[in-house]
Amino acid sequence: MRKYGFGVDVGGTTCKIGLFETTGELLDKWEIPTDTSDSGSHILDDVAAALKKKMAEKSISAEDIQGIGIGVPGSVRGSGFVNVCVNLGWKNVPVEEELSAKMDGITVKVGNDANVAALGEMWQGGAKGYKDVVMVTLGTGVGGGIIIGGKILAGAHGAGGEIGHITMNPHETDVCGCGRKGCLEQYSSATGVVRLAKQVLAEKHEASVLDDRTEVTAKDVFDAYKDGDSTAAKIVGKFAALLGRGLSVVTCVVDPEIIVIGGGVSKAGQPLLDAVQKAYEKEAFSVCKEAKFALATLGNDAGIYGCVQLVLE
Ligand code: ZN
Numbered sequence: 001m002r003k004y005g006f007g008v009d010v011g012g013t014t015c016k017i018g019l020f021e022t023t024g025e026l027l028d029k030w031e032i033p034t035d036t037s038d039s040g041s042h043i044l045d046d047v048a049a050a051l052k053k054k055m056a057e058k059s060i061s062a063e064d065i066q067g068i069g070i071g072v073p074g075s076v077r078g079s080g081f082v083n084v085c086v087n088l089g090w091k092n093v094p095v096e097e098e099l100s101a102k103m104d105g106i107t108v109k110v111g112n113d114a115n116v117a118a119l120g121e122m123w124q125g126g127a128k129g130y131k132d133v134v135m136v137t138l139g140t141g142v143g144g145g146i147i148i149g150g151k152i153l154a155g156a157h158g159a160g161g162e163i164g165h166i167t168m169n170p171h172e173t174d175v176c177g178c179g180r181k182g183c184l185e186q187y188s189s190a191t192g193v194v195r196l197a198k199q200v201l202a203e204k205h206e207a208s209v210l211d212d213r214t215e216v217t218a219k220d221v222f223d224a225y226k227d228g229d230s231t232a233a234k235i236v237g238k239f240a241a242l243l244g245r246g247l248s249v250v251t252c253v254v255d256p257e258i259i260v261i262g263g264g265v266s267k268a269g270q271p272l273l274d275a276v277q278k279a280y281e282k283e284a285f286s287v288c289k290e291a292k293f294a295l296a297t298l299g300n301d302a303g304i305y306g307c308v309q310l311v312l313e
Pocket of ligand 1: 164165176177178179180183185
């Protein structure tokens with residue numbers, strides 16, 4: 001094993017880059033803007049320039065580098081091919097081949113951003129020490145990553161681990177971002193919590209601090225829940241029941257050792273984790289109830305960690 005690895009987490013506005021020792025220590029991290037002009041055709045040049053600059057600055061040669069892992073917000077198929085990244089303007093980009101050519105032949109591995117975040121949490125975060133992991137990221141939407149035997153389940157079409165689009169409610173009338181109706185993401189994301197809150201607050205309910213808010217946020221709901229607000233508890237109960245049920249569907253197939261919850265909504269911390277675990281255990285298949293629950297610990301750095309883990313496999 002060589003001494004260093006780079007992790008590059010490409011987002012729609014910035015690329016986060018990390019220089020790591022392959023033992024797991026993050027030595028340096030920084031960001032560069034993502035240039036999405038000309039169908040994103042400058043992105044890999046910009047990344048290569050940033051990596052070379054850092055190598056020169058730290059006197060690191062190509063021979064010292066185990067590889068470069070890169071996470072992208074889109075579907076990744078076998079052999080390092082990115083089919084579509086809407087946010088980057090990419091269509092059919094052979095990322096591994098192109099970036100490797102720009103980096104003097106250093107090995108490059110590409111993965112979907114939600115999947116590499118799960119891999120990062122497995123390597124150095126909330127799921128450290130485990131090899132069978134389900135990670136769910138609760139942000140604006142619901143992202144997912146499944147690790148089996150230490151490896152990402154990418155699937156035949158790059159859609160492995162799309163936990164957010166499991167159909168929870170076939171009677172839903174609102175449309176999900178994916179064009180279908182009743183997806184988990186419509187209830188268990190930050191926007192989903194707000195939707196559930198509006199529904200509960202529109203019904204008859206006990207006086208709540210949430211009544212005074214003009215625009216209720218997911219954070220307001222969880223803060224009120226922690227303060228013992230009974231209406232907030234009802235909203236969180238609905239949120240947790242749906243997420244717990246969704247996860248019980250996933251674990252029937254995957255049977256993981258641990259379920260890791262990350263993303264902005266997970267900042268609500270242990271009370272959220274406890275509510276979801278309780279709801280999950282009510283619905284889970286008998287032996288799958290033993291799955292552990294943990295909060296993600298790497299925050300926005302999970303992606304760069306996971307990218308490096310990609311090149312250590
Ligand atoms: Zn959907």
